[in-house]
Amino acid sequence: MKTSDAMAEILKREGVKYLFGYPRNALLDAAAKKDIRTIIVRQERTGLHMADAVSRITRGKIIGAFCMQHGPGAENAYGGVAQAYADSIPILVVPQGYARKNMYLPYNYNSTLQMRGISKHNEPILIGAETPHVMRRAFTQLRNGRPQPVVVEVPFDAFLDEVPEPLDYTPVYASKAAPDPESVVKAAKIIAEAKKLVIHAGQGVHWADAYKELQELAELLGAPVSTSLPGKSTFNERHPLSLGSGGHGISGQLWKFISDADVIFGIGCSFTESSFAIQFPQGPGKRYIHSTNDPVDFNKTIRSEIGLVGDAKLVLKALIAELRKTISSNRDATKVAAEIKAVEADWIKLWLPKINSNSSPLSPYRVLTDLQKTVDIDNTIITHDAGSPRDQLVPFWKSTTPLSYIGWGKTTQLGYGLPLAMGAKLVHPEKLCINVWGDAAIGFTGMDFETAVRDKLPIMSILLNNFTMAIELPIMPAATEKYRATDISGDYAAMARAFGGYGERVTKAEDIVPAIKRGIEQTQKGVPVLLEFITEQETEVSRPWLPAGK
Numbered sequence: 001m002k003t004s005d006a007m008a009e010i011l012k013r014e015g016v017k018y019l020f021g022y023p024r025n026a027l028l029d030a031a032a033k034k035d036i037r038t039i040i041v042r043q044e045r046t047g048l049h050m051a052d053a054v055s056r057i058t059r060g061k062i063i064g065a066f067c068m069q070h071g072p073g074a075e076n077a078y079g080g081v082a083q084a085y086a087d088s089i090p091i092l093v094v095p096q097g098y099a100r101k102n103m104y105l106p107y108n109y110n111s112t113l114q115m116r117g118i119s120k121h122n123e124p125i126l127i128g129a130e131t132p133h134v135m136r137r138a139f140t141q142l143r144n145g146r147p148q149p150v151v152v153e154v155p156f157d158a159f160l161d162e163v164p165e166p167l168d169y170t171p172v173y174a175s176k177a178a179p180d181p182e183s184v185v186k187a188a189k190i191i192a193e194a195k196k197l198v199i200h201a202g203q204g205v206h207w208a209d210a211y212k213e214l215q216e217l218a219e220l221l222g223a224p225v226s227t228s229l230p231g232k233s234t235f236n237e238r239h240p241l242s243l244g245s246g247g248h249g250i251s252g253q254l255w256k257f258i259s260d261a262d263v264i265f266g267i268g269c270s271f272t273e274s275s276f277a278i279q280f281p282q283g284p285g286k287r288y289i290h291s292t293n294d295p296v297d298f299n300k301t302i303r304s305e306i307g308l309v310g311d312a313k314l315v316l317k318a319l320i321a322e323l324r325k326t327i328s329s330n331r332d333a334t335k336v337a338a339e340i341k342a343v344e345a346d347w348i349k350l351w352l353p354k355i356n357s358n359s360s361p362l363s364p365y366r367v368l369t370d371l372q373k374t375v376d377i378d379n380t381i382i383t384h385d386a387g388s389p390r391d392q393l394v395p396f397w398k399s400t401t402p403l404s405y406i407g408w409g410k411t412t413q414l415g416y417g418l419p420l421a422m423g424a425k426l427v428h429p430e431k432l433c434i435n436v437w438g439d440a441a442i443g444f445t446g447m448d449f450e451t452a453v454r455d456k457l458p459i460m461s462i463l464l465n466n467f468t469m470a471i472e473l474p475i476m477p478a479a480t481e482k483y484r485a486t487d488i489s490g491d492y493a494a495m496a497r498a499f500g501g502y503g504e505r506v507t508k509a510e511d512i513v514p515a516i517k518r519g520i521e522q523t524q525k526g527v528p529v530l531l532e533f534i535t536e537q538e539t540e541v542s543r544p545w546l547p548a549g550k
């Protein structure tokens with residue numbers, strides 16, 4: 001068999017169900033022959049983001065895979081691989097390479113070299129017979145340790161090599177690490193004795209499927225739980241102990257509790273410093289216990305006293321068992337829950353004018369509040385985009401079920417949201433899959449609304465069109481005034497209709513809910529939807545430590 005057929009067979013054995021791609025790459029046809037669904041996008045980045053969604057939504061049970069051609073295909077793909085690398089998502093990337101004799105010819109793009117900085121493991125197939133070994137190493141890295149992209153470049157002539165039969169390939173295992181018992185004892189003591197503990201959950205809780213254990217620990221200790229952007233929906237945000245999740249935008253209760261905390265226990269999180277992450281306070285009186293599956297995150301910015309390396313479920317189980325030696329029944333959480341409620345009520349009061357606004361252009365806060373009230377939240381998967389829509393959604397949206405919110409942002413590729421929703425819809429056709437984005441974001445991947453129509457992925461896209469990059473307005477006042485540099489324009493509802501989808505433009509507050517209902521109905525009929533809300537050029541974000549308007 002040829003290299004391409006051997007690779008397709010290996011993908012099949014490893015449970016890969018979809019291959020996203022853009023021609024030319026011999027794997028596309030070989031995979032189709034094996035009944036792996038090929039999905040052709042309109043640009044490489046979209047396909048990578050869709051593969052990324054498949055890995056996220058299935059917690060790596062189905063590894064997302066993407067392939068593209070050498071040269072421009074590989075060059076164009078960089079952003080999608082980089083996003084998954086920064087956000088720690090495992091995807092298999094198979095760039096076709098130039099023919100072996102030309103791989104190192106100046107100035108041919110060589111993915112093995114050029115993608116090294118954005119992949120966990122990177123290896124070409126130079127001899128077809130080595131395919132099973134290269135792929136075994138690739139899948140082992142995808143399923144073990146920190147999840148991140150793996151690149152297997154195949155020079156186009158190597159696709160035609162013969163691979164010995166029968167194919168010698170068995171699917172690889174996924175290992176888990178458990179924390180060192182001595183550290184667990186020390187951590188449990190600090191956690192048990194904390195006066196104001198906050199548990200902060202990251203996406204490691206998703207990957208370890210440790211939702212039950214996270215809730216058990218919180219209830220045992222009567223401790224509040226915050227989540228990072230990628231950790232959003234690891235803990236039911238309607239639970240009385242939830243503080244919600246935060247990034248650049250953050251709720252009042254989350255900020256108050258982490259400001260007051262004496263001990264913060266981070267589970268399955270990286271505590272990475274970023275403009276789009278919670279700014280954790282440090283200094284006297286702040287103690288951190290940090291648990292992650294990769295020690296590279298220890299002491300990056302947040303100095304921790306104890307590091308617990310391991311799978312989040314195993315870590316939580318070990319901690320719960322240790323704590324139960326001294327705490328026999330759940331601590332009374334009434335006081336903490338009442339305080340969360342009171343702080344939240346004070347905070348939300350400040351936002352009521354925007355949330356209830358009847359203005360036209362619309363307030364984005366009103367649109368997103370109405371959206372939250374209208375959808376069946378348990379059966380919805382929603383994701384934000386880069387820019388203001390993220391900051392307007394995250395502090396206010398209360399996710400209830402695991403993986404019903406795809407949070408992201410270690411790097412922030414505009415246009416990531418639509419392909420994430422499309423990938424999620426592929427895995428969960430029964431759920432309402434939504435992306436919320438702005439009119440700058442749609443400029444990047446908007447053409448792929450056509451892919452949603454063509455590939456029958458009836459997502460619902462919520463576009464907040466304010467005809468500008470509102471988030472950049474305070475940064476570029478001179479360029480805006482002199483050259484209108486932040487202005488953008490477009491009739492995106494018409495664009496959606498032109499592609500064969502459902503498009504509707506909404507300008508009045510009383511039309512928001514009926515339009516959303518019409519949109520949901522269309523998705524149920526199998527039609528992708530784009531609802532274009534004409535919104536104010538809103539720049540205010542919930543940052544409770546700053547005076548309003550900053």
Ligand SMILES: Cc1ncc(C[n+]2csc(CCOP(=O)(O)OP(=O)(O)O)c2C)c(N)n1
Pocket residue numbers: 386387388389412413414437438439440441442464466468469470471472
């Ligand atoms: C590929 C890429 N380039 C640049 C940016 C920086 N950036 C973040 S948000 C933004 C503008 C967002 O405008 P829009 O989507 O219209 O949202 P608004 O702020 O207007 O609500 C820019 C330029 C980015 N995140 N990604």
Ligand SMILES: [Mg+2]
Pocket residue numbers: 438439440464465466467468469470
């Ligand atoms: Mg905008």
